[in-house]
Amino acid sequence: MTWAVSHRRRMAAEPEPTVPESDFAAADFAxxxxxxxxxxxxxxxxxxxxxxxxxxxxEQICELPEYYPTRTELALLQSQAEVIAGTIGPDAELIEFGAGALRKVRLLLDALQSPRAYLPIDISGAHLAAQAETLARDYPDLAIMPIAADYTAALSMPPAAAGSRRRVGFFPGSTIGNFTPPEALGFLCHVAQILKGGNPAGAPPAGLLIGVDLVKAPEILHAAYNDAAGVTAAFNRNLLRRINDELGGDFDLDRFAHYAFYQPRLQRIEMHLVSLAAQTVRIGGERYGFAEGESIHTENSYKYTPDGFRRLARQAGFQPTALWCDPQKLFSLHWLTLPA
Incomplete structure (x- = not known):
């Protein structure tokens, strides 16, 4: 995904009222x-x-013994929640970019001082709505406003309330690693503009709490993306199943193999689907030829050193302040603030 491509996605307010939003999402997918x-x-x-x-x-991947990021980040949030909340400060309007199962944000919400609102943003609208409904039952005094949208694109955000309410971003899971470094810089600049838009004069600085996976031994990374149970392989091939179901494709999933490896020069995991034979795939009225051994590159997951990520954050206008790491230096949480 390039930053230019993701920016072409429409805001929810743009389609004509007579056209369902799901039709535009399907058109973008196609x-x-x-x-x-x-x-x-x-x-x-x-x-x-x-x-x-x-x-x-x-969610199954996150529970696998080989997949360290989720449990390591959860452990960091659990052990440092009070310190993190004190660093962030009171009266925050919390915006989560790419909200998933909402387990991590619960730890943050429980520790934050008088959070004013929670705005989870996720591209999967049905999943987001179900999770937000559950959260609303558990936090009846918190204003919860889910936003079904591509969080990398232009967003129409509700105005922050007057007074001490301010915007704080939450981007856990090291999803920042799915962007190339130039894309990551563009995304951080995009987030900075969203967070600046809700910070009242005189309030503590707006900021972003972000999870970042760290450079480590290649064998640890290889195991994390090639689990013995094959769940990551199923997750990768599910993208082809989705194309079949939603776009009328005829991918034979058994003729594509999951392939993931660490590229040390670029400090990234690459995930691919490799064609096991010469074949032609039809999607709608289009035909796509694959040579035996040809791959579809489906994901990057960049890893950072703490100093390398701080440099990137500064380029986007953030000021890196606090940093939390686990004892094994597998994963990091960064608190980045914005100038008033």
Missing amino acids: ADVQAGLSGQPKTLPSKYFYDAAGSALF
């Missing part, structure tokens, strides 16, 4: 698939992993 499979090398945007089935598979 256009992105057509563009990705027509190029060389072939690619598919990783944001389309997360339909209902994909989201459920990812």
Whole structure:
């Protein structure tokens, strides 16, 4: 996914009232698939992993013994919640970019001082609505306003209330690693503009709490993305199943193999689907040829050093302040503030 492609997605307010929003989402999906499979090398945007089935598979991945990021980040949030909340300060309007199962944000909400509102943003509208409804029952005094949208695109945000309410971003899970470094810089600049838009004069600084996966031994990374149970492989191939179901494709999932490896020069995991034979796939009225061994590049997951990520944050206008890491230096949480 390039920053330019993700920016072409429409805001929810743009479609004509007579056209369902889901039709525009399907059109975007079809256009992105057509563009990705027509190029060389072939690619598919990783944001389309997360339909209902994909989201459920990812939740399974997070429980795997090989997959360290989720449990490590959860442990960090659990052990440092009070310190993190004190660093963030009171009266925050919390905006989560890419809200999933909402487990992590509960730890933050429980520790924050008088949070004023919670705005989860996620591309999977049905999944988001169900999670937000559950959260609303558990936090009846908190204003919860889910936003079904692509959080990398232009967003129509509700205005922050007057007084001490201010915007604080939450971007856990090291999803920042799915962007190339130039895309990550563009995204952080985008987030900075959203957060600045709700910070009243005289309030503590707006900021972003972000999870960042760290550079580490390649064998740890390889195991995390090639689990013995094959759940990550199923998650990767589910993208082809989604194309079949939603766009009329005829991918034979058994003829594509999951392939993930660490590229040390670029400090990233690459995920691919490799064609096991010469074949032609039809999607709607289009045909796409695959040579044996040809791959579809479906995801990158960049890893950072703490200093490397701080440099990136500064380029986007943030001021890195607090940093929390686990004892094994597998994962990090950064608190980044914005100038008033």
